[in-house]
Amino acid sequence: AVRHYKLDVKYRYGEPDCKEQVVMGINGQFPGPTIRAKAGDTLHIAVTNKLVTEGTVIHWHGIRQYGTPWADGTASISQCAISPGETFHYRFTVDKAGTYFYHGHYGMQRTAGLYGFLIVDLAKGKKEAFDYDGEFNLLLSDWWHQSTHEQQLALSSIPFRWINEPQSLLMNGRGQYNCSLAANVMNTSLSQCKFKGNEECAPQIFHVHPNKTYRIRIASATSLASLNLAIGNHKLVVVEADGNYVKPFTVNDIDIYSGESYSVLLTTNQDPKKNYWISIGVRGRKPNTPQGLTILNYKTISASIFPTSPPPITPQWDDYNHSKTFTYKIIARKGTRKPPQHYDRRLLLLNTQNLVGGYTKWAINNVSLVLPSTPYLGSIKFNVNGSFDTKSPPDTFSEDHDIYKPPLNPNSNIGNGVYMFQLNQVVDVILQNANVMKGQNSEIHPWHLHGHNFWVLGYGDGKFQQGDERKFNLKNPPLRNTAVIFPYGWTALRFKADNPGVWAFHCHIQPHLYMGMGVIFAEAVLNVKKIPREALACGLLRKVLINKKHN
Ligand SMILES: O=C1O[C@H]([C@@H](O)CO)C(O)=C1O
Numbered sequence: 001a002v003r004h005y006k007l008d009v010k011y012r013y014g015e016p017d018c019k020e021q022v023v024m025g026i027n028g029q030f031p032g033p034t035i036r037a038k039a040g041d042t043l044h045i046a047v048t049n050k051l052v053t054e055g056t057v058i059h060w061h062g063i064r065q066y067g068t069p070w071a072d073g074t075a076s077i078s079q080c081a082i083s084p085g086e087t088f089h090y091r092f093t094v095d096k097a098g099t100y101f102y103h104g105h106y107g108m109q110r111t112a113g114l115y116g117f118l119i120v121d122l123a124k125g126k127k128e129a130f131d132y133d134g135e136f137n138l139l140l141s142d143w144w145h146q147s148t149h150e151q152q153l154a155l156s157s158i159p160f161r162w163i164n165e166p167q168s169l170l171m172n173g174r175g176q177y178n179c180s181l182a183a184n185v186m187n188t189s190l191s192q193c194k195f196k197g198n199e200e201c202a203p204q205i206f207h208v209h210p211n212k213t214y215r216i217r218i219a220s221a222t223s224l225a226s227l228n229l230a231i232g233n234h235k236l237v238v239v240e241a242d243g244n245y246v247k248p249f250t251v252n253d254i255d256i257y258s259g260e261s262y263s264v265l266l267t268t269n270q271d272p273k274k275n276y277w278i279s280i281g282v283r284g285r286k287p288n289t290p291q292g293l294t295i296l297n298y299k300t301i302s303a304s305i306f307p308t309s310p311p312p313i314t315p316q317w318d319d320y321n322h323s324k325t326f327t328y329k330i331i332a333r334k335g336t337r338k339p340p341q342h343y344d345r346r347l348l349l350l351n352t353q354n355l356v357g358g359y360t361k362w363a364i365n366n367v368s369l370v371l372p373s374t375p376y377l378g379s380i381k382f383n384v385n386g387s388f389d390t391k392s393p394p395d396t397f398s399e400d401h402d403i404y405k406p407p408l409n410p411n412s413n414i415g416n417g418v419y420m421f422q423l424n425q426v427v428d429v430i431l432q433n434a435n436v437m438k439g440q441n442s443e444i445h446p447w448h449l450h451g452h453n454f455w456v457l458g459y460g461d462g463k464f465q466q467g468d469e470r471k472f473n474l475k476n477p478p479l480r481n482t483a484v485i486f487p488y489g490w491t492a493l494r495f496k497a498d499n500p501g502v503w504a505f506h507c508h509i510q511p512h513l514y515m516g517m518g519v520i521f522a523e524a525v526l527n528v529k530k531i532p533r534e535a536l537a538c539g540l541l542r543k544v545l546i547n548k549k550h551n
Pocket residue numbers: 162436443511512
């Protein structure tokens with residue numbers, strides 16, 4: 001079936017965490033409306049830019065866009081940003097059931113609140129591999145009181161001004177600044193939040209029946225924060241990651257990084273005369289943001305009876321063993337497509353924090369990504385000269401780079417060259433983490449690939465070495481679209497370049513991408529058919545449109 005949606009992107013006033021702010025909304029809502037379809041459907045989504053003075057695009061995170069690379073929603077990569085007043089028609093099929101989301105992919109618009117769920121149900125007649133009685137959606141994000149326009153300026157100023165930690169964590173767009181739902185039952189200087197219930201920042205309560213099983217679909221659209229989610233007294237059974245089934249495993253809490261999605265099963269087998277906390281807390285960075293909270297309400301009692309015990313304690317922010325233990329448990333469910341046993345090309349990508357002309361940046365193999373004004377997809381397809389660097393960025397980095405120290409020479413270059421792949425090449429990417437520019441520290445980076453799922457073949461501590469590949473999991477590696485690199489560690493991915501198009505591969509932390517932490521993959525672009533004109537009407541491509549009939 002074809003499903004039609006109309007999304008108007010517009011600023012509005014809102015109180016995501018009880019403080020009035022400018023929020024990027026869709027059809028007047030924040031977060032945007034949930035888009036729902038069945039596997040095999042075609043979505044026709046008309047996005048109208050009502051922002052008045054800036055462009056916009058929307059990326060459908062986790063959707064492979066097979067055959068429709070122009071609909072990936074990445075400004076300067078798959079299309080021209082949609083101008084104020086204009087409408088862009090995204091048309092693509094959703095071929096795989098799963099939990100996805102959509103978000104802005106131009107500047108830091110995601111941080112401003114441009115996101116919503118995209119859920120693809122199984123095709124008619126198909127059955128899930130697990131049973132459940134009901135389901136909930138839980139979209140996680142973080143929230144700043146500084147505007148994203150100012151954040152962009154701060155990050156691209158000399159001296160560099162860091163955006164610092166978020167003021168609040170949001171669940172389905174709701175958080176509480178300067179008060180806590182749990183103040184009465186825990187040790188905090190925050191006062192108790194008081195709600196009538198209809199406030200925009202009042203928590204969205206999850207109502208359940210006892211002795212049932214619920215599927216909770218969770219996605220993280222955070223700008224910066226890595227999160228840990230727990231539900232007081234309850235176990236979580238992880239069954240899906242990034243739209244792929246995983247071998248079910250049971251945990252007390254999950255770590256979720258920006259760009260990831262999970263489905264967990266929750267069985268309501270606890271005392272039905274109580275309600276329970278649902279909590280999220282910051283991981284991987286020294287937190288300065290209170291826990292995000294809401295309530296799991298057993299319908300046997302009133303939702304206004306708060307839990308009498310404190311909310312779950314988030315693991316220490318730097319307890320990376322906790323994170324690794326969770327991440328290493330994720331393996332593919334039986335029946336998942338297996339990876340090719342060999343690769344055709346390997347990239348070793350070193351992530352470093354650098355200086356470019358005095359500006360603080362992130363670079364990959366010493367190149368910090370600055371997007372061109374003409375979108376790659378059109379410029380490669382129509383062979384437009386001069387729209388980006390024709391020289392490819394390096395496939396590897398210097399052997400003697402000491403990942404445990406700040407870079408000896410912190411200076412790097414900006415660039416917008418692409419890695420070119422032939423159709424069906426098997427590509428391995430080893431992401432190598434390192435020390436930041438100042439002090440002794442290495443940060444978590446969740447890397448997201450557009451247009452594909454990749455197999456996560458393995459993780460390791462320290463520097464990747466020849467021979468580490470003997471430890472790769474080629475038997476049941478999970479398929480994902482986002483994978484984390486741990487501090488001072490490496491992560492190995494494999495994918496098949498079977499989707500003609502131009503695809504971004506980048507750190508999903510919004511300020512890091514803004515500071516250049518990404519690369520561009522171009523795959524068999526000459527095989528791309530029928531790019532709509534509206535995706536091409538900017539930069540050096542305008543001439544192509546005027547001069548020749550395209551395709
Ligand atoms: O990109 C970043 O910059 C700061 C810090 O490294 C410099 O202020 C930080 O914590 C980041 O993640």
